[in-house]
Amino acid sequence: MxxxxxxxxxxxxxxxxxxxxxxxxxxxxxxxxxxxxxxxxxxxxxxxxxxxxxxxxxxxxxxLPGKYRRRLRTTNMLERFIEEIRRREKPVRIFPNIGSVERLVGALCAETHEEWSTGRRYLTMDAFFEWKATHQTRELEAEEPTEPAPLAV
Known part of the structure; x- marks a missing residue:
């Protein structure tokens, strides 16, 4: 733009x-x-x-709720992940085949997933699910007709 x-x-x-x-x-x-x-x-x-x-x-x-905006509007999470891939790739320098690259990145993905699942979480979703439930309730209430619909003749 x-x-x-x-x-x-x-x-x-x-x-x-x-x-x-x-x-x-x-x-x-x-x-x-x-x-x-x-x-x-x-x-x-x-x-x-x-x-x-x-x-x-x-x-x-x-x-989204304000709690999540800062982390989701930036690419910091992705940049950190790519930086970690590069850090682990530097000692290898030249990969013998594409499979070795896939194993390295796959192992890092699995490690990151495990860390976020069991340990330090980048985002906790409890507040999001509460927020989502209240918004869905409001939307359903707004969609309910106040007057009965006329019957087709």
Missing amino acids: IDQTPSGYRDRMHQILDQLLEASSQRDMQRRFEEVSGEIEENASAALEVLEDGLLDATAVLT
Whole structure:
């Protein structure tokens, strides 16, 4: 999206994106987006199209409880995992075949899974399941019709 933004407007676009991504919910993000969309259209209409297409996907993490947002909105977990693969790969330098690479990465995946299952957990899901249950209840209540539907004749 920044590539679609004129160079003189990029600093302001960064500020706008920071404001949008700091929203507390998707509604708040949508409200903020509506406030600045006119300005963006005047200065970077091509970037506005890209932003409109990907904004809900980029802010999907805002629908989750705040406890999980920080860890899920970043790639830190994945970066740490890749760093550990590289650390273990350096002594080998050149792998004899693809199977040896698969064994190394597979062993690291199994080790990480075991660590998260039994020991230190990156995310505990108890609060998420409680949050999900309350949201499903609210959605069901909102879907219930208040008046009986008319019968088709």
